[in-house]
Amino acid sequence: RLFYHLRPTETYGGVQRPPFLPDWIPWVGVALSMAGGDSFFCNVQKKYGPCVRLTAMGDTRIFITSPALITYIYKNPKAFVFEYKRRSIQSLVFGMTHTVAFSQAMSDRLFPDHHRALQLVNIGELIQKYTTQLEELVLSKVDEADGAEVDLFEMVYEIIYTASAKAFFTPSFPARTTFKPFIAFDRAFPILNLARLPITMRSQAISAREKILTMLEEWWETTTELDRAAMAPAVCVQWEIAKDEGWSKRDWATVLLAETWALEANAPFAGLWTVIEVLRRPQVLASLRAEVSSTISKLDPPEISTLMHLSQPELITLLPLLNLALQETLRVHSSSFSIRVAEYDTTFPAAVCEGRELSVKKGEEIICVTRPGNIDTTGAWGTDAEIWDTERWIGDDADDEKGKARGPMFPFGGGSSMCEGRHFASAEILSFLAIFIATIDVQVVRDTIKADFTRIGLGVMQPKGELRVKMRRRQGESKVAA
Numbered sequence: 001r002l003f004y005h006l007r008p009t010e011t012y013g014g015v016q017r018p019p020f021l022p023d024w025i026p027w028v029g030v031a032l033s034m035a036g037g038d039s040f041f042c043n044v045q046k047k048y049g050p051c052v053r054l055t056a057m058g059d060t061r062i063f064i065t066s067p068a069l070i071t072y073i074y075k076n077p078k079a080f081v082f083e084y085k086r087r088s089i090q091s092l093v094f095g096m097t098h099t100v101a102f103s104q105a106m107s108d109r110l111f112p113d114h115h116r117a118l119q120l121v122n123i124g125e126l127i128q129k130y131t132t133q134l135e136e137l138v139l140s141k142v143d144e145a146d147g148a149e150v151d152l153f154e155m156v157y158e159i160i161y162t163a164s165a166k167a168f169f170t171p172s173f174p175a176r177t178t179f180k181p182f183i184a185f186d187r188a189f190p191i192l193n194l195a196r197l198p199i200t201m202r203s204q205a206i207s208a209r210e211k212i213l214t215m216l217e218e219w220w221e222t223t224t225e226l227d228r229a230a231m232a233p234a235v236c237v238q239w240e241i242a243k244d245e246g247w248s249k250r251d252w253a254t255v256l257l258a259e260t261w262a263l264e265a266n267a268p269f270a271g272l273w274t275v276i277e278v279l280r281r282p283q284v285l286a287s288l289r290a291e292v293s294s295t296i297s298k299l300d301p302p303e304i305s306t307l308m309h310l311s312q313p314e315l316i317t318l319l320p321l322l323n324l325a326l327q328e329t330l331r332v333h334s335s336s337f338s339i340r341v342a343e344y345d346t347t348f349p350a351a352v353c354e355g356r357e358l359s360v361k362k363g364e365e366i367i368c369v370t371r372p373g374n375i376d377t378t379g380a381w382g383t384d385a386e387i388w389d390t391e392r393w394i395g396d397d398a399d400d401e402k403g404k405a406r407g408p409m410f411p412f413g414g415g416s417s418m419c420e421g422r423h424f425a426s427a428e429i430l431s432f433l434a435i436f437i438a439t440i441d442v443q444v445v446r447d448t449i450k451a452d453f454t455r456i457g458l459g460v461m462q463p464k465g466e467l468r469v470k471m472r473r474r475q476g477e478s479k480v481a482a
């Protein structure tokens, strides 16, 4: 630190550069501190401001933590671009051939067509397919458990994984056999993403990826033309491009893997965290149950199935409390790094940088660290920002006497690269929560669940620990059981 303070202030084009944070471990830099918990970025922000340069795992990049600066980045998509990173992740992490990942077809067709296919107007049927799968799975799993002790974490993850994968990729998708290999690939994701790690240190992670790619490739070979036509619109549009461009079977499998990861890496954990938080608060559970029951009673027929098959906007309107519980989960349990690359030399204006301009060089990577703003107890969300509390959303605005402090949050990123799957994800999680709350009685036996900070920056955080429960179908819910 002393060394840092003795260095003259660095400038570029006459403008001050973002301060460079010192570190002591060559190459690894601050990576270990970063993965140690929330205090790292909170302390950095307090000491050096909302924009710093850090070295972690061989890369020096700009990290920004203030909502004002993050919003500025999202509002300037021509200056700060995600596309290059999206292509390189497709190649580095999912294993696509470099020439295909950087081909014209990706930018001209795949990215825009995929974006369109996931818009709200195009996912109605997909949501129906998902909820049909989900309903069957939830009820059969709970009947199977029949009061015996189970690991709720594993059960919920497997249910959402299976229902969403079968909705996207048709019931032919081998959810049962790919489940564990997919988890192994997901665990390998952070290592695969380290471009500068020597290949020998990435070999285990690459094997995990190759295993799931082979399974996806072999499954695709068994699908019929009818199956292929019944895939989610987002899959169909990409398959058309793969055929037109003559991509290899392996490259096509990497597209399927990227789709599976987008689908399964965040949403199931958002559902799971909401269940965990609700089970820890019996009063919240009672209010949510009352909301779901009262909504079901007004439907025709008055059954959980009718509720689950509503559209995403209808679910949000009819289940406002449940939606607030989900929003609170996204606030407290997400940790996203939204990555952009500077297209040209530019300057962050003083107005969004605590009164001083900071220069950015062409090609530099900028990481929008979205979490500190959500949980900073001295920030916009108030002194209890670290606590999951649906009450903070009640009331018209932050000044309302019932309402608590509220600030901005970016669980789905922002600007032109905002998450394309957010509408599907919201319907997916809400209908899962509705059926879980309406149909199941849960008795928690052991809850040692905590957040795993080692996966910082990858979206909804993953839980570690155990959630052992006993569960049964709720008594007296004949309409539901029907």
Ligand code: HEM
Pocket: 082, 086, 259, 262, 263, 264, 266, 267, 270, 334, 336, 337, 338, 339, 410, 411, 412, 413, 414, 415, 416, 417, 418, 419, 420, 421, 422, 424, 425, 459, 460
């Ligand atoms: C709770 C669930 C989810 C969360 C929290 C989440 C979060 C995010 C975040 C933070 C980004 C980066 C945005 C940015 O940098 O501005 C992103 C991008 C993306 N997400 Fe999601 N996501 C979720 C579910 C999904 C689902 C279900 C899909 C699709 C099946 C999906 C598809 C995508 C795609 C394609 C992108 C890249 C967008 C682009 O480059 O333009 N996501 N997501």
